[in-house]
Amino acid sequence: MDFWYKLLEILPFEWAKAGQMVFMKNALLAIILLTPIFALLGTMVVNNSMSFFSDALGHGAFTGVAIGGLLGFVKPLSSAIIFSVVFAFLIALIKHKSKMAGDTVIGVFSSTAVALGIFLATLGGKNFAKLNAYLVGDILSITTKEIGLLAVVLLIVIVFWFLVFNRLLIVSVNPSLAGSRGIHTFWYEVIFSCALAVIVTVSMSWIGLLVLNSFLVLPAASARNIARNQRQYHFLTVAFSVFAGIAGLIMSYYIETATGSTIVIILAIIFFITYGLRKKFA
């Protein structure tokens, strides 16, 4: 971390000076690690029209936190991860087994999860307010240990993307085609859903459930407006995501706003700019 702090001293910002605002420097590093994770997974979320699904995962994670709190965990992250992975698996399974429209299945699970989460969190007249942190999120609260965790997660996601991306892409193009080439489409969907569930849950307390889905959807949706193949698509998605992350964090420092939503607003602006340009790249 010392190296990182030293490195930042070359920046012309007040907070970047030696010994100043450690939380800000930590947050900046966290954003640089976190945004590519969301960008990579987001490309496939948009490919597979899963943005409603990823939104529901956040709700599942929230219920996981509530269950963890009930069971008396101090940091309910582990229970939240377990619950949201189970939740993701169940959605994938029922979507696969029943002929119901995917968004109906997701809707059923998503609203049930939120209701259950609020029910459990307020059980016995407890105050809901302590869970607000998960709704809005606070990247400035991140600790150095958690940054280490993020670096590991980023590494895992990159390796994961190396190993399974090709298969996921074929499944997203056409499941029958994938099946004819010996790919077990259902299990690939499950693997991806679970990976998504873990990432959403881990980052919930820093980004906030209410805006988290935008981190997944907006960079990829913007890149999609102007990308013509998967290489451009990935490069642009990651670039937009990291740029908006850094710009949003620094802006939120000076104008004193919540970091997550500031980043999302920048992402939205990028989206509308690329949307305007899309005909030039079509």
Place this chain on the structure above:
Amino acid sequence: MKELRISENGCQNGCQKHSCGLCCTKIKNFGVTLGNTVILEDINLHIHCGELTAIIGPNGAGKSTLIKALLGELPHTGTLEYVQAQKGAFQAPVIGYVPQNLNLDSTSPTSVLDLFLACNSRFPAWLIKRKKEVEKVKEKLAAVKAQHLIDRRLGALSGGELQRVLLALALDPLPDMLLLDEPVSGIDQNGMELFYQTVSSLRRDYDLTIILVSHDLDMVRRYADRIVLLNRTVLKVGSPDEVLQSQAFYDTFSLRWQKQNNTEGDKD
């Protein structure tokens, strides 16, 4: 089709396809029931390789269902047996499949090259493209006269172009059996002609077993070796002339043709 080279893969898959002519596919007592609805029953077919077998039938006859069952995507009764002179009978032939359409989001940033690399390369398609692999893909596309489409997005292809690209994909690695589900509409006459010519020369060059679900009776008459008339079960099998002039064919299709003729008459 002058030079569609047999890939090494094809030979590893175990045959000298261009010389045998001794393989065949046996579909025995095939049936598909979904819920309480019997969609297919008592399907018995003996399909020779090197032959283009077309499946025709009215809407809802179960044509696409049969393809999906052959792919193993739908549960079915009965067996699919692939017999080869050297190897004897075995049950899991390598299947090449050309879907009816992709139902793809037309804005998807997936190029033809991406699709090929995703299918046949261990290296992730999102990172970099390697020259050697790009050349390979170009060769494969050239076989269906589609090499100029390599950098186009899948969503930007016309129906006929997409179909040829998917055909090239289905031939890599070279399959034992090729299943083609022809789109109901959206392909111009030239594209259709080109597609049928390509498929038709494939069967000669590689002795492939080709099963084609078709909606274009005229094309089928000109290019197919055998026709299977399907409506929940096999109504008639034979050469194009045999089937198209049979009573069964007349009973299945005459009503529809009459209707079509009537509406055309109304327009006049």
